[in-house]
Amino acid sequence: MRARTGRFVLGVTVVAVPVVIALLGPVVAGEPPSRDGSFAGGGAFGFGTDFVGRDVWYQVLHGGRPVVLTALAATALAYLVALPLGLAAALTRRRLVEEALMRPLDVLLAVPSLLMILLAATVFAPGAVGLALLVAVVNVPDAARLVRAAATEIAARPAVEALRMQGETWWRIAVGHVGRAMLRTLAADAGTRLTGVLYLVATAAFLGVGVAPDAADWAVMVDRNRTGLFVQPWAVAVPALLIVALTTGSNLLFDAALEGRGRVGAPAGREKGRVRGR
């Protein structure tokens, strides 16, 4: 138990730095400092300037918000689609409906997530909203499977049978009972899924999907300032460290929060929910 509390505190501490910068950074940043030469030294904290001569610290203060907000929006969107889909598949008594809802998702699971995002990026040139939508779509199949698996288990309980026999409406059973009973499982999954989504959002932004080439975004900063790595490593190291802190911290935090709930193995990612008991 002590080790768990320790890891929880560690997780909170590590994740607090990037989250605070992401949320409050734009508020405290103030006016942009005047431009200097590219990859010059000096500036706030000696972090210097970036590839077009903007102050690195000012860019860092602004660069966290898109990463965090896009990831949160994508996770929420994924559940918005996956919840009704999974619930409907679990609670329908017609096998055909269940198959029709879930089988296409099985097929979609086969496509690697980044490949899907790059394919869409070729055609649509998405913005920040587009990126959130894409990452959400990539996460829907797995989330829907998880919802279905959790709901199927709950729907087989005597309480739900009793509700059915009483002639309660589908809506009351689905939302009032099954939905509420699933909340803990969903909260656990949401934590691990958010970590995976953060990874995907940051990686896509690094590859230039969904962001302007000179955007204030930690992942974009890492990419664009790489050319000056030898002259001005801070312009790359600071945003990279913040991304590492954000992903590592959230993973530690969620893992500590979930421990003792019978979860084993690796958190997050698309591998979960592939194994299901029939």
Next chain:
Amino acid sequence: MSGLRSFVARRLLLGAAQIVAVVLLVFALTEALPGDAAVALAGDQPDPARVEAIRTAMELDRPAWERLADWAAGLLHGDLGTSLTSGRPVAGYLADGFGPTLLLAALTVVLLVPAGVGLGVLAARYEGRLVDRLISSVTLAVYAVPEFALGVLLVTVFALRLGWLPPTAVGHGADLLAHPGVLVLPVLVLLARPVCSLVRLVRAGMIDALASPYVAHALRCGVPGARVRRLHALPHALAPAVQQLARTVDWLLCGVVVVETLFVVPGLGTVLLGAVGERDVPVVQGLAVVFGVVTVVLNLGADVVAHRLAPRAGVVA
């Protein structure tokens, strides 16, 4: 054995459906282009000659289903289409980038299995002690870190500060094996995430297995501990790990694209990203089909192996 055979048959069916879906999805890409596909692909200032060239190259005047049939038939013969920007066959692009990517992926997988299983077993053997706590914390911490952030930090430390390793593969062309130093950082970055997840799965599986009645019984019968761990507990712990290994293909693909960009390795990931940037649809489609089919096939294989190792665990089929 009929259970296994029917499982394999159902799994093969799903695999075939997945391949068809990948092909359809990739083809749907051109259909999804807003407005006139040729104009959309020609760039910001569409020049009529270029629009016309794209229209002819992609045969956009013919009905969609005819193009789909042609394209799919071509795929079966290994004809993946022709690039819009260079006019070269897509298969040529594949051949160029294949070597470095295969080398990176193969090296990663070869190192991944012993490292992941070894560390997992080690952690389970000393559960709760310092070794276990160290391995568990590090794998948990590194697990979620995106490759590009990890890679850039490793380059800063090992290439810039310490000067031990070259920062990129620039100047070595496709012949990377001749310069093994170039490969160290890319492979290390590629390994980071899959190793962490594999270690955690093997550790959890081993701890489960070591606490089971059959292990206790084997120990009571006087079977040596090392033999019990190797022959009785390990196979039980490997079933989920084998599946994870196949899921790793998804990550390896993400990783390869990022790592090749980061270290400037001229592989398939670089080709794919270049084609995405130039909106060279046929090249993107060809590569996507190849990547998709490889993923489907490897997942299929792993599911069958996992089913063979632990038939009780219901695997998707």
